[in-house]
Amino acid sequence: MNLKQAILLFTASLLGYLSCSSCTSPGTEEEALFKLDKLVGYEQIHIGIDRLFRVKENGKWGLADISGKMVTPCVYDWIDSFQGKYAIVRNGNAWGILSSEGKIVLPIEHEQIYPFYPDYHWKDREGYRYESVFYVKNGEKLEVVNISRRRGERSDAEHIDAPYDYQLKKEKGKYGYVNYKGDTIPCRYENARDTFSEGLAAVVLNHRIGFINKSGAVEIPFVFEYTEFDFNFYQYGLARFSEGLCAMTKHGKFGYINKAGETVIPYVYDDANCFRHNRAVVYKNFGNRQKAALIDNKGNLVIPFKYDYIAIHSGEPPILFVMTDNKWGLCSLQGDVLTECIFDDLYFYAEGLVQVKKGGRQGIIDNKGRTVIPCDYDWVNLDWAKEGFFLTKKDGKWGCINSENQVLIPFHYDSITCCKTGNAFAFCVTVAGKKSILAKRFQT
Numbered sequence: 001m002n003l004k005q006a007i008l009l010f011t012a013s014l015l016g017y018l019s020c021s022s023c024t025s026p027g028t029e030e031e032a033l034f035k036l037d038k039l040v041g042y043e044q045i046h047i048g049i050d051r052l053f054r055v056k057e058n059g060k061w062g063l064a065d066i067s068g069k070m071v072t073p074c075v076y077d078w079i080d081s082f083q084g085k086y087a088i089v090r091n092g093n094a095w096g097i098l099s100s101e102g103k104i105v106l107p108i109e110h111e112q113i114y115p116f117y118p119d120y121h122w123k124d125r126e127g128y129r130y131e132s133v134f135y136v137k138n139g140e141k142l143e144v145v146n147i148s149r150r151r152g153e154r155s156d157a158e159h160i161d162a163p164y165d166y167q168l169k170k171e172k173g174k175y176g177y178v179n180y181k182g183d184t185i186p187c188r189y190e191n192a193r194d195t196f197s198e199g200l201a202a203v204v205l206n207h208r209i210g211f212i213n214k215s216g217a218v219e220i221p222f223v224f225e226y227t228e229f230d231f232n233f234y235q236y237g238l239a240r241f242s243e244g245l246c247a248m249t250k251h252g253k254f255g256y257i258n259k260a261g262e263t264v265i266p267y268v269y270d271d272a273n274c275f276r277h278n279r280a281v282v283y284k285n286f287g288n289r290q291k292a293a294l295i296d297n298k299g300n301l302v303i304p305f306k307y308d309y310i311a312i313h314s315g316e317p318p319i320l321f322v323m324t325d326n327k328w329g330l331c332s333l334q335g336d337v338l339t340e341c342i343f344d345d346l347y348f349y350a351e352g353l354v355q356v357k358k359g360g361r362q363g364i365i366d367n368k369g370r371t372v373i374p375c376d377y378d379w380v381n382l383d384w385a386k387e388g389f390f391l392t393k394k395d396g397k398w399g400c401i402n403s404e405n406q407v408l409i410p411f412h413y414d415s416i417t418c419c420k421t422g423n424a425f426a427f428c429v430t431v432a433g434k435k436s437i438l439a440k441r442f443q444t
Helices: 003-023 029-034 228-233
Strands: 044-047 052-057 060-065 070-076 086-091 094-099 104-110 112-115 133-138 141-146 166-171 174-179 184-189 201-205 208-212 218-224 245-250 253-257 263-269 279-286 289-296 301-307 309-313 319-324 327-331 337-343 345-350 353-358 361-366 371-377 389-394 397-402 407-413 415-421 424-431 434-443
Touching: 052 070, 070 086, 086 104, 094 112, 104 112, 104 133, 141 174, 166 184, 184 201, 218 245, 245 263, 263 279, 279 301, 279 309, 289 309, 301 309, 301 319, 319 337, 319 345, 327 345, 337 353, 353 371, 371 389, 389 407, 389 415, 397 415, 407 415, 407 424
Parallel strands: none
Antiparallel strands: 044 052, 052 060, 060 070, 086 094, 094 104, 112 133, 133 141, 166 174, 174 184, 201 208, 208 218, 245 253, 253 263, 279 289, 289 301, 309 319, 319 327, 327 337, 345 353, 353 361, 361 371, 389 397, 397 407, 415 424, 424 434
């Protein structure tokens, strides 16, 4: 059975249940294949991890698995999104941590708990990804807790540069850093970038910018101009290293330095972004209008100052979203035009496809600018492009189409979300008259 047949059969079974659940007798082919989990009447259902769902009933949250069995009853005021096997939970003003088995692994008695958000490069010899690391705050005390290890135990982590292994910390108006092991860089700086980039962090001392390493030692002296506005609000380029270069300012202009603090691209731009794929977007003012260009890591112009906006999007291959006169198009990193600026908007780029908007409607083009799905929809979601289908909204209702623009799930639903378990999928739908319905996975 192919994907289209499976979804069509699944849909027929679901619609049959919704219209008349008593019309489907036990033992039919549809019921044997899909056997809908009749989790009807929940106030909310949020897809969690793997076969697990966060559900809300009578104002309280709990966990249910894909078969409909309650993993933990609806007794919590809030269950946050899962970070690996763990989720932050709240009852009243107290916070704790819940495991995917439904067990409280950190008591609900803490003032605040924050997820660590580890960088995706982090791993140790077993491939563990630090999904069990949290910040726990009680009063003025901030503790780093690793649920899977004893507190204070140091990991033997090996990593490619992980910008989130140290996170910003503030005490008595000064800034420093703390890492997942609890190691700290003292809070002695007037201001500081929120994370390290390529092993260095920009910090402010005596109203000048310098760079420290993860041992707290000064790598680049405090010789760079500092304005609070530039440092706090130029988020994409200023004082962040990427591909060995970092945008800085001098006399109100942007240029780039290397890790020795040397100027390698002159201070001639009115704004500058980080390097990605050996390219960076820079801006210059022309009268009362700012124009964007693309440069390489030597400062050579790849695309001249002709667009109003340029954004570099990673993928295979990386491409550029470009905009002029409020219309959008695509270019290659070499500056070749892939499609002219004819779209009202460009949204996401995934699996070689771009979500586009034209004439107030959405569709999909490929990274060569060719139409894959015509702009006939309210919204086309690229989250499941790799699987060959798209959750799609048309005339206010949600359904599902494939890459040939064939309808796999009719447009009957007020909302639809999906998760994958092995080679199977589960849809969470909202339909008129029933706030939430969790439909069981179907086999592909």
